Amino acid sequence: MRKVIAAFNMTLDGVCDHTTGVASEELHQHYSDLLNNAGVILYGRTTYQLMQFWQTLMQNPSGKKSMDDFAISIDKIQKLIFSSKLKDTDWKSAELAKRPLDEEVLELKQQAGKNILIGSRSLITQLLNSNLIDELQICIHPIIEGKGLLLFDQITDRIMLKLIKIKSLNSGATVFYYEPMREQTTNR
Numbered sequence: 001m002r003k004v005i006a007a008f009n010m011t012l013d014g015v016c017d018h019t020t021g022v023a024s025e026e027l028h029q030h031y032s033d034l035l036n037n038a039g040v041i042l043y044g045r046t047t048y049q050l051m052q053f054w055q056t057l058m059q060n061p062s063g064k065k066s067m068d069d070f071a072i073s074i075d076k077i078q079k080l081i082f083s084s085k086l087k088d089t090d091w092k093s094a095e096l097a098k099r100p101l102d103e104e105v106l107e108l109k110q111q112a113g114k115n116i117l118i119g120s121r122s123l124i125t126q127l128l129n130s131n132l133i134d135e136l137q138i139c140i141h142p143i144i145e146g147k148g149l150l151l152f153d154q155i156t157d158r159i160m161l162k163l164i165k166i167k168s169l170n171s172g173a174t175v176f177y178y179e180p181m182r183e184q185t186t187n188r
Contacts, residue, residue: 042080047120082104102127125154161178
Protein backbone atom coordinates (compact mmCIF):
# COMPACT_ATOMS: atom_id res chain seq x y z
CA MET A 1 0.00 0.00 0.00
CA ARG A 2 1.28 3.46 -0.90
CA LYS A 3 2.08 5.91 1.90
CA VAL A 4 0.51 9.36 2.12
CA ILE A 5 3.25 11.84 3.03
CA ALA A 6 2.52 15.44 3.98
CA ALA A 7 5.62 17.55 3.29
CA PHE A 8 5.61 21.23 4.14
CA ASN A 9 7.74 24.17 5.26
CA MET A 10 6.98 26.35 8.26
CA THR A 11 8.67 28.80 10.57
CA LEU A 12 9.50 28.03 14.18
CA ASP A 13 6.21 29.66 15.22
CA GLY A 14 4.15 27.60 12.75
CA VAL A 15 3.68 30.10 9.92
CA CYS A 16 3.51 28.35 6.55
CA ASP A 17 3.43 31.24 4.10
CA HIS A 18 5.50 30.41 1.00
CA THR A 19 7.43 33.67 1.36
CA THR A 20 8.81 32.81 4.81
CA GLY A 21 11.68 30.38 4.81
CA VAL A 22 15.25 29.84 3.74
CA ALA A 23 15.22 28.76 0.09
CA SER A 24 18.70 27.24 -0.01
CA GLU A 25 20.27 24.94 -2.59
CA GLU A 26 20.12 22.14 -0.04
CA LEU A 27 16.39 22.70 0.54
CA HIS A 28 15.67 22.62 -3.19
CA GLN A 29 17.67 19.39 -3.47
CA HIS A 30 15.79 17.88 -0.53
CA TYR A 31 12.44 18.55 -2.18
CA SER A 32 13.69 17.47 -5.62
CA ASP A 33 14.68 14.11 -4.11
CA LEU A 34 11.29 13.83 -2.40
CA LEU A 35 9.43 14.53 -5.64
CA ASN A 36 11.62 12.16 -7.65
CA ASN A 37 10.78 9.32 -5.26
CA ALA A 38 7.01 9.88 -5.25
CA GLY A 39 4.32 9.01 -7.75
CA VAL A 40 1.90 11.91 -7.37
CA ILE A 41 1.51 15.15 -5.43
CA LEU A 42 -1.85 16.59 -4.39
CA TYR A 43 -2.45 20.34 -4.27
CA GLY A 44 -5.27 22.71 -3.52
CA ARG A 45 -5.84 25.56 -5.97
CA THR A 46 -3.87 28.26 -4.15
CA THR A 47 -0.68 26.25 -3.65
CA TYR A 48 -0.96 24.79 -7.15
CA GLN A 49 -1.10 28.27 -8.67
CA LEU A 50 1.98 29.27 -6.63
CA MET A 51 3.81 26.16 -7.86
CA GLN A 52 3.13 27.09 -11.49
CA PHE A 53 6.04 29.52 -11.08
CA TRP A 54 8.30 26.52 -11.70
CA GLN A 55 6.90 26.12 -15.23
CA THR A 56 8.62 29.38 -16.17
CA LEU A 57 11.98 27.92 -15.11
CA MET A 58 11.39 24.97 -17.40
CA GLN A 59 11.14 27.41 -20.31
CA ASN A 60 13.78 29.86 -19.03
CA PRO A 61 16.21 28.12 -16.66
CA SER A 62 17.63 30.28 -13.88
CA GLY A 63 21.18 28.98 -14.18
CA LYS A 64 21.04 27.87 -10.53
CA LYS A 65 21.33 24.08 -10.61
CA SER A 66 19.23 23.38 -7.50
CA MET A 67 16.35 25.57 -8.70
CA ASP A 68 16.47 24.23 -12.25
CA ASP A 69 16.60 20.64 -10.95
CA PHE A 70 13.60 21.32 -8.72
CA ALA A 71 11.71 22.75 -11.72
CA ILE A 72 12.41 19.53 -13.64
CA SER A 73 11.26 17.40 -10.69
CA ILE A 74 8.03 19.33 -10.15
CA ASP A 75 7.33 19.28 -13.88
CA LYS A 76 7.72 15.48 -14.13
CA ILE A 77 5.59 14.38 -11.17
CA GLN A 78 1.89 13.77 -11.68
CA LYS A 79 -0.16 16.48 -9.95
CA LEU A 80 -3.76 16.07 -8.79
CA ILE A 81 -5.47 19.41 -8.11
CA PHE A 82 -8.48 19.91 -5.83
CA SER A 83 -10.38 22.99 -6.90
CA SER A 84 -13.96 23.96 -7.60
CA LYS A 85 -12.81 27.16 -9.39
CA LEU A 86 -10.19 25.93 -11.86
CA LYS A 87 -11.47 24.64 -15.19
CA ASP A 88 -8.06 23.71 -16.62
CA THR A 89 -4.63 23.11 -15.10
CA ASP A 90 -2.50 24.55 -17.92
CA TRP A 91 0.19 21.96 -17.09
CA LYS A 92 0.59 18.69 -18.97
CA SER A 93 1.44 16.71 -15.83
CA ALA A 94 -1.52 18.05 -13.81
CA GLU A 95 -5.19 17.15 -13.73
CA LEU A 96 -8.21 18.24 -11.76
CA ALA A 97 -9.58 15.79 -9.19
CA LYS A 98 -12.99 14.40 -10.05
CA ARG A 99 -13.95 13.17 -6.57
CA PRO A 100 -13.69 14.40 -3.00
CA LEU A 101 -10.24 14.38 -1.38
CA ASP A 102 -10.81 11.44 0.99
CA GLU A 103 -12.15 9.23 -1.83
CA GLU A 104 -9.25 10.07 -4.16
CA VAL A 105 -6.67 9.40 -1.45
CA LEU A 106 -8.22 6.10 -0.40
CA GLU A 107 -8.20 4.92 -4.03
CA LEU A 108 -4.64 6.12 -4.67
CA LYS A 109 -3.41 4.30 -1.56
CA GLN A 110 -4.74 1.00 -2.96
CA GLN A 111 -2.97 1.40 -6.29
CA ALA A 112 0.52 0.12 -6.97
CA GLY A 113 3.22 2.73 -7.28
CA LYS A 114 5.31 5.25 -5.43
CA ASN A 115 4.15 7.27 -2.43
CA ILE A 116 1.56 10.05 -2.49
CA LEU A 117 2.69 13.54 -1.48
CA ILE A 118 0.44 16.22 -0.04
CA GLY A 119 1.73 19.72 -0.71
CA SER A 120 -1.05 22.08 0.41
CA ARG A 121 -1.92 23.29 3.87
CA SER A 122 -5.67 22.86 3.36
CA LEU A 123 -5.28 19.27 2.12
CA ILE A 124 -2.89 18.38 4.94
CA THR A 125 -5.43 19.65 7.47
CA GLN A 126 -8.32 17.75 5.88
CA LEU A 127 -6.35 14.51 5.65
CA LEU A 128 -5.02 14.78 9.21
CA ASN A 129 -8.58 15.33 10.43
CA SER A 130 -9.63 12.23 8.44
CA ASN A 131 -6.71 10.18 9.79
CA LEU A 132 -5.33 9.57 6.28
CA ILE A 133 -1.75 10.89 6.64
CA ASP A 134 0.88 8.18 7.14
CA GLU A 135 3.89 10.46 7.54
CA LEU A 136 4.58 14.15 8.15
CA GLN A 137 7.80 15.70 6.87
CA ILE A 138 7.82 19.16 8.37
CA CYS A 139 10.75 21.44 7.59
CA ILE A 140 11.11 24.00 10.37
CA HIS A 141 12.95 27.15 9.28
CA PRO A 142 14.93 29.10 11.89
CA ILE A 143 12.61 32.10 11.69
CA ILE A 144 10.00 33.53 14.02
CA GLU A 145 7.59 35.31 11.70
CA GLY A 146 5.16 36.60 14.32
CA LYS A 147 2.15 36.66 11.99
CA GLY A 148 0.70 34.74 9.11
CA LEU A 149 -1.10 31.58 8.10
CA LEU A 150 -0.58 28.76 10.60
CA LEU A 151 -0.16 25.20 9.38
CA PHE A 152 -2.13 23.36 12.05
CA ASP A 153 -4.76 25.84 13.29
CA GLN A 154 -7.66 23.89 11.75
CA ILE A 155 -6.92 20.50 13.34
CA THR A 156 -10.04 19.26 15.16
CA ASP A 157 -8.49 16.77 17.62
CA ARG A 158 -5.10 16.29 19.20
CA ILE A 159 -2.83 14.05 17.13
CA MET A 160 0.08 12.35 18.85
CA LEU A 161 3.17 11.90 16.67
CA LYS A 162 6.11 9.52 16.76
CA LEU A 163 9.44 10.98 15.66
CA ILE A 164 11.09 8.66 13.14
CA LYS A 165 13.93 10.75 11.70
CA ILE A 166 15.56 14.19 11.79
CA LYS A 167 17.50 15.81 8.94
CA SER A 168 19.43 19.03 9.59
CA LEU A 169 20.20 21.39 6.72
CA ASN A 170 23.18 23.75 6.62
CA SER A 171 20.81 26.75 6.54
CA GLY A 172 19.64 25.89 10.06
CA ALA A 173 16.35 24.46 8.79
CA THR A 174 15.50 21.02 10.16
CA VAL A 175 13.21 18.40 8.64
CA PHE A 176 11.29 16.39 11.22
CA TYR A 177 9.81 13.09 10.04
CA TYR A 178 6.81 11.95 12.09
CA GLU A 179 4.25 9.17 11.93
CA PRO A 180 0.85 9.92 13.43
CA MET A 181 0.05 7.51 16.23
CA ARG A 182 -3.28 5.99 15.30
CA GLU A 183 -4.66 6.19 18.85
CA GLN A 184 -5.74 9.80 19.09
CA THR A 185 -7.11 11.50 22.14
CA THR A 186 -9.61 14.35 21.95
CA ASN A 187 -8.59 15.91 25.29
CA ARG A 188 -6.61 19.09 24.96
